[in-house]
Amino acid sequence: MPRYALLIEYDGSPFAGWQAQADQPSVQGAIESALARLDAGFANGARIAAAGRTDSGVHGTGQVAHADLQREWDPFRLSEALNWHLKPAPVAVLAAVRVDDDFHARFSATxxxxxxxxxxxxxxxxxxxxxxxxxxxxxxxxxxxxxxxxxxxxxxxxxxxxxxxxxxxxxxxxxxxxxxxxxxxxxxxxxxxxxxxxxxxxxxxxxxxxxxxxxxxxxxxxxxxxxxxxxxxxxxxxxxxxxxxxxxxxxxxxxxxxxxxx
Known part of the structure; x- marks a missing residue:
């Protein structure tokens, strides 16, 4: 499964924080919902991993997450497709890149x-x-x-x-x-x-x-x-x-x- 790193910007105002929650909107949930429109794994409950879990109301201009997808994507087309499906949430994928399988958004961070x-x-x-x-x-x-x-x-x-x-x-x-x-x-x-x-x-x-x-x-x-x-x-x-x-x-x-x- 190819792994992609995502560089993410968001306004945290309408969210209960980064981390997905069952009954409240989250940045992670918004991105995973967009991925579910593009990838069968996320349609079946796959999750992304992020470098940091920001609290309710906190913003991001350089958050990093990674996602394992079931097929290869051109990185530019992946970011464009995600941004289309993220509308109108105040979340944007600034860049997507293919990374090695040992890259981890959280554990590889220095x-x-x-x-x-x-x-x-x-x-x-x-x-x-x-x-x-x-x-x-x-x-x-x-x-x-x-x-x-x-x-x-x-x-x-x-x-x-x-x-x-x-x-x-x-x-x-x-x-x-x-x-x-x-x-x-x-x-x-x-x-x-x-x-x-x-x-x-x-x-x-x-x-x-x-x-x-x-x-x-x-x-x-x-x-x-x-x-x-x-x-x-x-x-x-x-x-x-x-x-x-x-x-x-x-x-x-x-x-x-x-x-x-x-």
Missing amino acids: ERRYVFRLIARRAPVTHERGRVWQVLNPLDITAMRDGAAHLIGLHDFTTFRSTMCQSASPVKTLDQIRIDEHEIPQGREYRFHMRARSFLHNQVRSIVGTLERVGAGSWAPERVAEALAAKDRAACGPVCPPQGLYLSGVGYPQDPFGIGRG
Whole structure:
């Protein structure tokens, strides 16, 4: 059975998350329904596997999944056919490529990349509604960068993971936190870029919520280190809402799409 990797973009707003669920709409379910129109295996219940399972309301600009089909497809025609059958769901297959049988969207991945978008301005957002977290006042980006520096590297991230996290260990290596600031009409946008081999449940949202408190002046940057050392969920800052979070990319030893890490 030929295996295809899919590069996927989606607006998570109408979905209960990536993972297929019996009674709620999901991104996985939408793609599998489209595949069922093209492939007998998926018509009979075959499943796709993805690099990451995003939560309800979280978006994807660089999700990767793989599917085993019962016949060969021209990759371009496969992506075109899937996009036709995905209408009108806000899900798009950006690219499809034939991959070796040992490629696995989840287990072959060497890193995941997330971006969180936060807008600070008094006026409500209009075009970005449902796609950013909005606060009212500007943030101190230098203080947030100082706070974020305490989280880089190998740590026990118990403080910054959900109590419902199913990971076997809270110990993870956070390879990068980069915070950018952009001017927008009557306000500022802050983008938090994070990169790691894998993340704990709610880790990114917990970190951004905590750094926002630093940027607002409610926390000193050093308090982030204290919260990390506490290894206690109660020491975490507020968990920010999901709508500003994007799974922006997945890294592999050899990029199946030939586009680099971005």
